[in-house]
Amino acid sequence: MRWAAAGALAVLLVLPAVLGSYAVTVFIFIFFYAFLGQAWNIIGGYAGQLSVGHAAFVGLGAYTSAMLSIHAGLTPWLGMLVGGVLSAALGAVMGYLGFRFGLRGFYFVLLTVAFAEIFRVIALNSDWVGGAQGLYITFTGDPRQFQFQDNRVYYYVSLGLMLLATGVVAWIERHRFGAYLVAIREDENACEALGVDTFRYKMLAIVVSAFLTGVGGTFYAFYLFSLQPNSVFGIPLSVEIVIRPIVGGSGTLLGPILGSFILSPLAELSRTWFSQGGWTGVHLIVYGALLIGVVLFLPQGAYPALRRLVRKADG
Numbered sequence: 001m002r003w004a005a006a007g008a009l010a011v012l013l014v015l016p017a018v019l020g021s022y023a024v025t026v027f028i029f030i031f032f033y034a035f036l037g038q039a040w041n042i043i044g045g046y047a048g049q050l051s052v053g054h055a056a057f058v059g060l061g062a063y064t065s066a067m068l069s070i071h072a073g074l075t076p077w078l079g080m081l082v083g084g085v086l087s088a089a090l091g092a093v094m095g096y097l098g099f100r101f102g103l104r105g106f107y108f109v110l111l112t113v114a115f116a117e118i119f120r121v122i123a124l125n126s127d128w129v130g131g132a133q134g135l136y137i138t139f140t141g142d143p144r145q146f147q148f149q150d151n152r153v154y155y156y157v158s159l160g161l162m163l164l165a166t167g168v169v170a171w172i173e174r175h176r177f178g179a180y181l182v183a184i185r186e187d188e189n190a191c192e193a194l195g196v197d198t199f200r201y202k203m204l205a206i207v208v209s210a211f212l213t214g215v216g217g218t219f220y221a222f223y224l225f226s227l228q229p230n231s232v233f234g235i236p237l238s239v240e241i242v243i244r245p246i247v248g249g250s251g252t253l254l255g256p257i258l259g260s261f262i263l264s265p266l267a268e269l270s271r272t273w274f275s276q277g278g279w280t281g282v283h284l285i286v287y288g289a290l291l292i293g294v295v296l297f298l299p300q301g302a303y304p305a306l307r308r309l310v311r312k313a314d315g
Contacts, residue, residue: 009163012027016155021151024152025151026264026265027155028223029268030260030261030265031159031161031260032219032223033244033260033263033264034162034261035165035216036054036216037248037260038166038169038212038256039054039165039213039216040241041255042172042181042208043202043205044209044242044245045252045255045256046169046173046182047181047184047185047201047202048181048184048251049098049108049202049205050109051108051109051206051238052116052235052239052242053112053113053114053115053238054112054116054237055116055232055237055241056090056116056118056119056233057091057209057210057213057214058216058217058232058233058237059119059123059217059227060083060086060087060214060217061083061084061087061213061215061216061217062083062218062227063083063129063135063221064079064082064083064086065079065146065217065221066079066137066221066222067135069145069146075145075146076221077146080215080219081215083214083215084214086214087210087211087215087217088207088211090115091206091207092203092207092210094115094206095202096203098112099203100199112238113238116233116234116238119233120229120230124229124230132229134227134229135227136225136226137221137222137225137226139225146219146222147222154223158219161215161216161219162257166254166257168212169253173253177204180196180198180201181202182251213241243263243287247262247294247301247302249300249303249304250301252301252304255301255303255304258303262302263287270282
């Protein structure tokens with residue numbers, strides 16, 4: 001498995017040399033959504049706390065780094081850390097309200113959605129961040145401002161983000177922290193009975209998840225150069241983040257990556273193909289059909305099923 005992973009990484013490193021501009025863009029979105037899915041996987045996959053409000057962290061990180069760059073001249077390379085810290089603080093508030101008062105299941109889902117909606121409404125009605133018209137970033141091509149003339153640089157940055165999040169999840173998975181999160185997901189009451197401080201570990205999980213997601217907000221802002229409250233804080237973005245680990249296999253190291261390699265090209269190609277025929281929105285139906293198929297036939301996700309097939313072939 002390690003040799004296969006090393007080989008895949010080597011291919012990804014040299015791939016931009018032979019890809020066209022459109023294909024490079026597709027891979028950028030694959031890596032970026034794999035990064036966001038991996039960040040969500042910490043709290044949603046391993047800890048089993050389903051958040052459908054992670055767009056709040058993306059938006060907070062994006063607006064923070066963009067505003068600091070525009071008004072304070074702070075490079076987004078540092079602004080992303082500030083955005084990550086603020087997102088982690090928001091995650092701590094969200095987690096405290098949810099975990100201290102014992103919110104689970106749909107109640108925790110509603111809490112996370114409420115936070116994302118609150119920030120969306122605030123951004124829509126705040127002229128100092130662009131209001132409903134959105135916030136636009138002037139393209140300068142200055143690498144110090146997280147702007148690059150060559151789209152392939154974004155490719156490597158998004159690849160680096162994906163590898164960073166995967167490394168963090170791999171570290172968590174191999175340590176006691178990860179074992180506690182899995183135990184909480186499987187039976188939180190039993191963990192508490194055994195003396196595990198479930199509140200502490202769930203708080204740590206959501207803070208780490210929120211920090212990474214907030215860092216991703218900077219990439220979102222300085223790759224698209226436009227921040228629209230309805231898009232960056234909207235539920236559709238949260239769903240895009242959540243659905244990749246679910247399809248690939250939540251609570252697994254490679255599940256979010258596999259899910260992004262399945263869904264991101266499908267989303268891009270179906271959106272392009274259907275929009276040309278005047279069938280705007282049909283790609284969402286394709287998404288829904290795929291999700292139904294995964295739930296019915298691959299309830300644990302694509303990666304666990306693929307891993308079983310590989311083991312059978314080796315055995």
